[in-house]
Amino acid sequence: MVVFVPLFEFLFFRKRPSIAAAAGIALAIIGMVLLSRGGAAGNAQLVGDLLTVGCSIVFAGHISALGRFAPRHPVLPLLFVQLAGTGAMAAAVGPFVERQHFVADPRTFAAVAYLAVLATLLTFGVQTWAQQRLSAIRMALISALEPVFAAGWAAVLIGERLTAFELGGGALIVLGVVVGETGSALLARRAGTA
Numbered sequence: 001m002v003v004f005v006p007l008f009e010f011l012f013f014r015k016r017p018s019i020a021a022a023a024g025i026a027l028a029i030i031g032m033v034l035l036s037r038g039g040a041a042g043n044a045q046l047v048g049d050l051l052t053v054g055c056s057i058v059f060a061g062h063i064s065a066l067g068r069f070a071p072r073h074p075v076l077p078l079l080f081v082q083l084a085g086t087g088a089m090a091a092a093v094g095p096f097v098e099r100q101h102f103v104a105d106p107r108t109f110a111a112v113a114y115l116a117v118l119a120t121l122l123t124f125g126v127q128t129w130a131q132q133r134l135s136a137i138r139m140a141l142i143s144a145l146e147p148v149f150a151a152g153w154a155a156v157l158i159g160e161r162l163t164a165f166e167l168g169g170g171a172l173i174v175l176g177v178v179v180g181e182t183g184s185a186l187l188a189r190r191a192g193t194a
Contacts, residue, residue, distance in 0.1 A: 002028050004060030005140035012064065017137050024180020025137075027172050028144040034169030035147055060140065066128065067136030075129050082124060141180045148173050 002025055009015040017025065069078060094100060102108070131139055148170045154160040162170070 001056045001060045001063070002032070002140050002144045004057055005063050006137050008060055008064040009067075009136055013068075015135075015137075018183070020183020020186070021137050021141065021180045023183065024141050024176040024178075027176030027179060028141065029176075031169040031172030031174075031176060032144070032147060034165045034172065035151060036169070059143075063131070063139050063143070064136045066131045067139065070128055070131040075125065075132065079121075079125050079128050082128070083120065138181070141177055144173050145177055 006017045006022070006025060009017070066082075127139070130142075134142070151160075151162060151166060151170055155162055
């Protein structure tokens with residue numbers, strides 16, 4: 001996603017990332033390569049890798065489009081349109097992807113409630129709100145922290161051990177976000193005083 005958002009921004013909107021953002025993106029990409037190479041079955045799963053790339057393209061398109069719409073519309077109606085549209089597409093396509101089944105037990109209801117409220121409504125609401133204030137490239141760079149948090153929580157909650165490559169990759173992603181964010185702020189400040 002960090003690769004595709006700047007590419008989409010340039011191809012569709014002729015917007016180039018700043019030097020600091022480009023450096024941060026490069027560091028984050030190297031970090032992601034290092035962070036993802038440590039898994040035992042990681043690179044053997046070509047279909048999974050292709051699905052991940054496809055998902056990254058879709059998320060990058062979402063971030064780029066939201067970067068154009070969010071500043072012009074209120075958060076809640078825009079959030080409703082996103083979630084209703086996604087729900088309608090999932091309802092239409094879902095039966096063709098897999099057999100639909102639902103087990104009515106308390107654990108299933110708790111999982112659905114968690115996914116609906118925290119993992120969907122809250123996260124997309126915060127993202128929509130943030131993209132009223134941030135560019136699509138900055139949003140993608142900040143989103144690069146997601147695998148770092150996922151790896152950290154996996155280590156804390158299930159005791160997964162991180163290799164030196166994975167730790168180094170996570171550090172490079174964090175460094176990339178810091179370089180991109182602070183460098184962009186410094187460049188903006190310098191441009192404002194010039």
